[in-house]
Amino acid sequence: xxxxxxxxxxxxxxxxxxxxxxxxxxxxxxxxxxxxxxxxxxxxxxxxxxxxxxxxxxxxxxxxxxxxxxxxxxxxxxx
Amino acid sequence: xxxxxxxxxxxxxxxxxxxxxxxxxxxxxxxxxxxxxxxxxxxxxxxxxxxxxxxxxxxxxxxxxxxxxxxxxxxxxxxxxxxxxxxxxxxxxxxxxxxxxxxxxxxxxxxxxxxxxxxxxxxxxxxxxxxxxxxxxxxxxxxxxxxxxxxxxxxxxxxxxxxxxxxxxxxxxxxxxxxxxxxxxxxxxxxxxxxxxxxxxxxxxxxxxxxxxxxxxxxxxxxxxxxxxxxxxxxxxxxxxxxxxxxxxxxxxxxxxxxxxxxxxxxxxxxxxxxxxxxxxxxxxxxxxxxxxxxxxxxxxxxxxxxxxxxxxxxxxxxxxxxxxxxxxxxxxxxxxxxxxxxxxxxxxxxxxxxxxxxxxxxxxxxxxxxxxxxxxxxxxxxxxxxxxxxxxxxxxxxxxxxxxxxxxxxxxxxxxxxxxxxxxxxxxxxxxxxxxxxxxxxxxxxxxxxxxxxxxxxxxxxxxxxxxxxxxxxxxxxxxxxxxxxxxxxxxxxxxxxxxxxxxxxxxxxxxxxxxxxxxxxxxxxxxxxxxxxxxxxxxxxxxxxxxxxxxxxxxxxxxxxxxxxxxxxxxxxxxxxxxxxxxxxxxxxxxxxxxxxxxxxxxxxxxxxxxxxxxxxxxxxxxxxxxxxxxxxxxxxxxxxxxxxxxxxxxxxxxxxxxxxxxxxxxxxxxxxxxxxxxxxxxxxxxxxxxxxxxxxxxxxxxxxxxxxxxxxxxxxxxxxxxxxxxxxxxxxxxxxxxxxxxxxxxxxxxxxxxxxxxxxxxxxxxxxxxxxxxxxxxxxxxxxxxxxxxxxxxxxxxxxxxxxxxxxxxxxxxxxxxxxxxxxxxxxxxxxxxxxxxxxxxxxxxxxxxxxxxxxxxxxxxxxxxxxxxxxxxxxxxxxx
Numbered sequence: 001x002x003x004x005x006x007x008x009x010x011x012x013x014x015x016x017x018x019x020x021x022x023x024x025x026x027x028x029x030x031x032x033x034x035x036x037x038x039x040x041x042x043x044x045x046x047x048x049x050x051x052x053x054x055x056x057x058x059x060x061x062x063x064x065x066x067x068x069x070x071x072x073x074x075x076x077x078x079x
Numbered sequence: 080x081x082x083x084x085x086x087x088x089x090x091x092x093x094x095x096x097x098x099x100x101x102x103x104x105x106x107x108x109x110x111x112x113x114x115x116x117x118x119x120x121x122x123x124x125x126x127x128x129x130x131x132x133x134x135x136x137x138x139x140x141x142x143x144x145x146x147x148x149x150x151x152x153x154x155x156x157x158x159x160x161x162x163x164x165x166x167x168x169x170x171x172x173x174x175x176x177x178x179x180x181x182x183x184x185x186x187x188x189x190x191x192x193x194x195x196x197x198x199x200x201x202x203x204x205x206x207x208x209x210x211x212x213x214x215x216x217x218x219x220x221x222x223x224x225x226x227x228x229x230x231x232x233x234x235x236x237x238x239x240x241x242x243x244x245x246x247x248x249x250x251x252x253x254x255x256x257x258x259x260x261x262x263x264x265x266x267x268x269x270x271x272x273x274x275x276x277x278x279x280x281x282x283x284x285x286x287x288x289x290x291x292x293x294x295x296x297x298x299x300x301x302x303x304x305x306x307x308x309x310x311x312x313x314x315x316x317x318x319x320x321x322x323x324x325x326x327x328x329x330x331x332x333x334x335x336x337x338x339x340x341x342x343x344x345x346x347x348x349x350x351x352x353x354x355x356x357x358x359x360x361x362x363x364x365x366x367x368x369x370x371x372x373x374x375x376x377x378x379x380x381x382x383x384x385x386x387x388x389x390x391x392x393x394x395x396x397x398x399x400x401x402x403x404x405x406x407x408x409x410x411x412x413x414x415x416x417x418x419x420x421x422x423x424x425x426x427x428x429x430x431x432x433x434x435x436x437x438x439x440x441x442x443x444x445x446x447x448x449x450x451x452x453x454x455x456x457x458x459x460x461x462x463x464x465x466x467x468x469x470x471x472x473x474x475x476x477x478x479x480x481x482x483x484x485x486x487x488x489x490x491x492x493x494x495x496x497x498x499x500x501x502x503x504x505x506x507x508x509x510x511x512x513x514x515x516x517x518x519x520x521x522x523x524x525x526x527x528x529x530x531x532x533x534x535x536x537x538x539x540x541x542x543x544x545x546x547x548x549x550x551x552x553x554x555x556x557x558x559x560x561x562x563x564x565x566x567x568x569x570x571x572x573x574x575x576x577x578x579x580x581x582x583x584x585x586x587x588x589x590x591x592x593x594x595x596x597x598x599x600x601x602x603x604x605x606x607x608x609x610x611x612x613x614x615x616x617x618x619x620x621x622x623x624x625x626x627x628x629x630x631x632x633x634x635x636x637x638x639x640x641x642x643x644x645x646x647x648x649x650x651x652x653x654x655x656x657x658x659x660x661x662x663x664x665x666x667x668x669x670x671x672x673x674x675x676x677x678x679x680x681x682x683x684x685x686x687x688x689x690x691x692x693x694x695x696x697x698x699x700x701x702x703x704x705x706x707x708x709x710x711x712x713x714x715x716x717x718x719x720x721x722x723x724x725x726x727x728x729x730x731x732x733x734x735x736x737x738x739x740x741x742x743x744x745x746x747x748x749x750x751x752x753x754x755x756x757x758x759x760x761x762x763x764x765x766x767x768x769x770x771x772x773x774x775x776x777x778x779x780x781x782x783x784x785x786x787x788x789x790x791x792x793x794x795x796x797x798x799x800x801x802x803x804x805x806x807x808x809x810x811x812x813x814x815x816x817x818x819x820x821x822x823x824x825x826x827x828x829x830x831x832x833x834x835x836x837x838x839x840x841x842x843x844x845x846x847x848x849x850x851x852x853x854x855x856x857x858x859x860x861x862x863x864x865x866x867x868x869x870x871x872x873x874x875x876x877x878x879x880x881x882x883x884x885x886x887x888x889x890x891x892x893x894x895x896x897x898x899x900x901x902x903x904x905x906x907x908x909x910x911x912x913x914x915x916x917x918x919x920x921x922x923x924x925x926x927x928x929x930x931x932x933x934x935x936x937x938x939x940x941x942x943x944x945x946x947x948x949x950x951x952x953x954x955x956x957x958x959x960x961x962x963x
Contacts, residue, residue: 017125017127017130018125021134024134043108045109
C-alpha cells in the first residue's frame with residue numbers, strides 16, 4: 001500500500017487493510033494462489049503467487065485499460 | 080479455489096475468521112518490524128472488523144452461510160423451549176406420518192399403475208343395470224364363449240384378456256394330507272406376452288397354452304410365491320401339484336415386479352383359462368375381461384361393438400328361457416356394457432376400500448391441519464416474545480426477507496425433525512393397517528414400496544406444512560417496526576385475532592373429525608350388535624373337501640365319527656357356513672305360476688342343523704335322516720311372507736324354478752326364525768334349507784365334493800380341538816380332508832372388518848384431533864392471560880368481580896369456538912353424502928350423532944380453559960401494580 005502511494009506520489013491512497021479482501025477475491029477467482037509459510041521470526045505469513053489464469057487475466061485487464069485510457073487520451077487531445 | 084472450497088468454508092467459519100485475523104496481524108507485525116510506529120500502522124490498516132467481514136464474504140457462499148447461521152440459531156431456539164418443541168414435533172410427526180401412511184395405502188391400492196407395458200391402455204369391461212336377483216348393480220364377470228366372440232371382433236383394435244378372480248385354492252405337492260392354500264388365478268395364455276412380462280425362470284404361457292379346453296395342465300408361479308414357498312429353488316421347474324381334479328406341471332416363474340392384476344391380492348399360481356371347467360359354459364360367469372387397446376384406437380366404437388356382441392349373445396342364450404320371470408329377462412337384456420380405464424388393475428379390494436381410504440385420508444389431513452394450526456399459534460406466541468429481538472435486528476440493518484428466512488428456517492427444522500419421525504411412523508403403520516383388512520386365514524397383501532413416489536409425497540407434504548404453519552408467523556415477525564416496540568408494543572389485538580382464527584379453524588376440523596368418527600363408530604356398533612338370528616357360541620367350522628366326490632352317506636359317517644370324539648357336543652353339516660358370503664339362488668313358482676322376480680336362497684343342511692345353530696323352529700318339524708331332496712324343506716319367516724303371504728305354511732309346497740327351465744317341487748315341513756344367510760348388511764333374504772340326501776334318477780345317492788362340519792365343542796375355546804378333528808376327518812376315510820378350520824365367530828367378525836377398521840382408526844384420529852385442539856386452545860388462552868395480566872390486575876383493583884374476569888378471558892375464545900363448531904357442522908353435513916355407502920342405519924342428522932362432537936368439544940374447551948381462567952382469577956392486583 002505504501003508502495004502504491006509512493007509510486008503514485010500520494011495521488012492514489014488506500015487503506016492498507018483493503019488489500020486483503022481484494023486478495024481473497026482474486027484467490028477465489030483462481031488468479032492467485034496462496035500458501036502459508038513460516039517466517040524466521042516464527043510468525044506465519046501468507047504468500048501469494050500469480051497463476052497462469054491470473055497472468056492471462058492481468059494481460060486482458062491491462063490491455064483493456066490501455067485501450068480505454070488511450071481512447072480517452074485521444075478524445076482529450078482532439079478537443 | 081472453487082465453489083467447493085467456498086462451500087467447505089461455510090462449515091469452518093470460525094477457523095476461517097481466525098486465519099484472516101492472523102493474516103492481518105502478520106501484516107501489522109511486519110510493519111512494526113520495518114520500524115513503523117504500531118499506532119500509525121494500525122491506523123493505516125483501517126477498519127479491521129469490516130475488512131474481515133469483506134474477506135469472509137469473499138471466501139464463502141453467501142446464502143449457504145446465512146442458512147447455516149439460521150440453522151444453528153434455530154436449533155438453539157428449539158432447544159431453549161424443549162417441552163413445546165417436543166410437543167410440536169410429536170404432534171406434527173404423528174400427523175405427517177399418518178398422512179404419508181394413508182398416501183402409501185391409497186397409492187398402492189388405487190393410484191399406482193400396474194408394472195406392465197403401457198398400463199394406460201388397460202380397460203376393464205363390466206355390465207351395469209338390473210341383475211338376475213332383481214337388484215341394480217355393476218357386474219364385471221363374464222362367460223367364456225361370449226369372451227371368445229368379443230376377442231375375435233376386437234382383433235386389430237384391442238387385445239382382450241380373461242383373468243379369473245384370484246381364488247384361495249387347495250393345492251397339494253405330495254400327498255393329500257399335506258394340502259395347502261395358494262392364491263390361484265386362471266389367465267389367458269397371451270396375457271404375459273401382451274403385458275410384456277418376462278420369465279424369471281423357465282417359460283411363461285403363450286397363446287398355444289390356451290387353445291383347447293383341458294389341453295395345457297401347466298402352471299406359472301409368481302416370484303413372490305416362488306421365494307416364499309420354494310426358497311427360489313431353480314429345480315421347481317417340472318414339479319407337479321394337484322389342484323381340483325387335475326395335475327399341473329410348473330413351467331416357469333414370472334418376473335418379480337408382476338404380482339397379478341388384482342391390487343390387494345398377490346397371485347401365487349397362474350393357470351391357463353382353458354383349464355377352468357367354465358370355459359365352455361355360456362351360463363357361468365367367472366372372470367374379468369381386461370381390454371388392452373392398440374394405440375390410436377377410439378374407445379367408444381369398440382365399446383359399442385363389444386356391447387352389441389354381448390347383447391346378441393345374451394339374447395340368444397336366454398331365448399325361450401322358462402326359468403326366469405319375463406321382467407327379469409327384460410331387465411337383464413337391458414344391461415349396459417361399460418369399458419372403464421383400469422391402469423391400476425382391478426380388484427374387489429379397490430371397490431370395497433376406495434371410499435374408506437378416501438375418508439381416512441381426509442381425516443388424517445384434518446389432523447395434520449389441526450397440528451399445523453397448533454404450531455402456527457405456538458410460533459406466533461414465540462414471535463411475540465421475540466419482538467424485541469426482531470426489532471433490534473431490524474434496527475441494525477437486517478432486511479425483511481432475511482428475517483423471514485430466519486423464522487422459516489426454524490420452522491423447516493421443526494418440520495424436518497417431525498417428518499423424520501413421521502416417516503418411521505408411516506413405515507410401521509401402513510403394513511399394520513393392511514394386516515387389519517382381511518381375516519387372518521386370507522390376509523390382504525399389498526405391495527407397499529417406499530420409492531420415489533412416497534418420498535416425493537413426504538417431501539412435498541413437509542414443504543407445505545412448513546409454509547402452512549411457518550409463513551404467516553414469519554411474515555408477522557418480520558414486519559416488526561422498531562419504533563412501535565420502543566413505544567411498548569404494537570397492537571396486541573391483531574396477533575390475538577390471528578390466534579383466534581386458528582382456534583376457529585382447529586375447532587371446525589376437530590368437529591368434522593369427531594363427527595365422522597362418531598358415524599363410523601356408530602355404524603360398527605349397530606352392525607356388530609345386530610342380532611344374526613343364530614348363535615356362534617363354541618362353534619368350530621371344518622371346511623372339508625373330498626376327492627373324488629363322495630356319496631353323502633359317506634359324509635354322514637364322517638360326521639358320526641366326529642360326534643363320538645371327546646369334547647364334541649354336537650356335529651351338523653351344511654354345504655357352507657352361514658355368513659361365509661356365498662349363496663345359491665333360484666326363482667320360486669307358487670301354484671304352477673310364472674317364476675318369481677325375487678330370488679329365494681338355498682342351502683343343504685343336515686338334520687339337527689337348526690339346533691346346532693340355535694335357530695328356533697316356529698312351526699312344523701326339523702329335517703329327518705329319511706328326508707330326501709327336494710321332498711322336505713324348511714323355510715324362514717321371510718320366505719313364508721314373501722312368497723306365500725302367510726306364516727302358517729307347513730304342508731304347502733312351492734316349485735324351485737331353475738335357469739335351465741327345470742322345476743322341482745318342494746314340500747315345506749317346517750318354518751324357522753329369520754337368520755342372516757350371506758351377509759349382515761343386506762336385508763333379510765327368503766331362505767330354504769334343503770336336505771343333503773338326493774336320490775339320482777337311477778336311485779343311487781348323489782355325491783358331494785364339499786361340506787362344512789359345524790361342531791359345537793364342550794370347551795369355551797373351540798379352536799383347541801381344531802388340530803385333533805382335522806386329523807380325525809382323514810382317519811375315517813383317506814379321501815376326505817379338511818381344507819380350512821375356523822370358528823363361526825371369526826366368520827361373523829369378518830363381516831365387519833371394514834367397519835371395524837374405519838371405527839378404530841377414526842376413533843384414534845378423533846382422539847388425537849381432540850387432544851391437539853385442546854392443547855392448542857389451552858396454549859392460546861394461557862398466552863392471552865399472560866399478555867393481559869396487567870390489565871386484569873388493574874380491573875380487579877378497580878373492583879371487577881371474579882366472574883367478570885372469567886367472562887373477559889373467555890369472550891374472544893368462545894366466539895372462535897362457536898364459529899368453528901358451526902363451520903365444522905356445515906362441513907360435516909356437506910361431506911356425509913360421500914361416505915354414505917360406508918354407513919349402516921345411521922343418519923347424519925341423528926341427535927345422538929350430532930351430540931357426540933358437540934359435547935366432546937364443549938368438554939374439551941372447558942378442560943382446556945380451566946387453568947387459564949383460574950390463573951386469571953388468582954392474579955393479585957397488588958403484586959401486578961407493584962411490578963409496574
